[in-house]
Amino acid sequence: MRKIVLSLVVIASVLTACKSEKKEKVEVKEAVKVEAKSVSLNNVDVTASVLNWKGTKPGGAHDGTVSLKSGGLLLENGKLTKGEFVIDMNTITNLDMKGSNxxxxxxxxxxxxxxxxVAVYPTSKFIITKVEEVAGKLAVTGNLQIKDVTKSIVIPAxxxxxxxxxxxxxxxxxVDxxxxxxxxxxKSFFKELKDKFIDDIMEMSFVVKTKA
Known part of the structure; x- marks a missing residue:
């Protein structure tokens, strides 16, 4: 009996740990108003810049990249002040199954x-609206536009x-x-999916390089 109780305690601990590993999403707020052309400098090397992505579902995951169509980074006295990345959604690429159907x-x-x-929304955007230094890293606030929705988020960089x-x-x-x-x-829209759902959380990261 004692062994059964101990086993149940261990299982409960494992389940609790799994629940605590839930991915934290970035907080979304209303988009920040910016000038129509916040960054006129088109100095990003789109051949060397990329948005990485990863999506998950029960029992599996897929990852890949999306290329930039254009972009600009503005530095003043060596510090980042503004930026804009235009993401070419027609270049969505899957890497984990690369070379297969x-x-x-x-x-x-x-x-x-x-x-x-993509036929209706061929590009997405990330427009930097504020940059702060926090514990040696940058807290970059920006308007993320996907399809016809734009939200303000903060990302570490x-x-x-x-x-x-x-x-x-x-x-x-x-990003949710x-x-x-x-x-x-x-599951945010369809409650009856059981284990046939795809996670709402999309993992993303930018690597953006300027032209030499």
């Missing part, structure tokens, strides 16, 4: 109306310059796709 199916599904509806190239690198941040009205197999 599965990758093409995933890319096509992400581009269609179930998810990002670092910036460095070497040989005339400035690199903006964000840490991974978690439900905040951007992406409904496909989302």
């Amino acid at each position: 599965g990758a093409g199916k995933i890319e096509g599904h992400l581009k269609n109306a179930d998810f990002f509806d 670092t910036i460095s310059t070497e040989a005339g190239v400035t690199t903006f690198t964000s840490e991974s941040f978690n 796709r439900a905040d951007f009205n992406i409904k496909y197999k989302s």
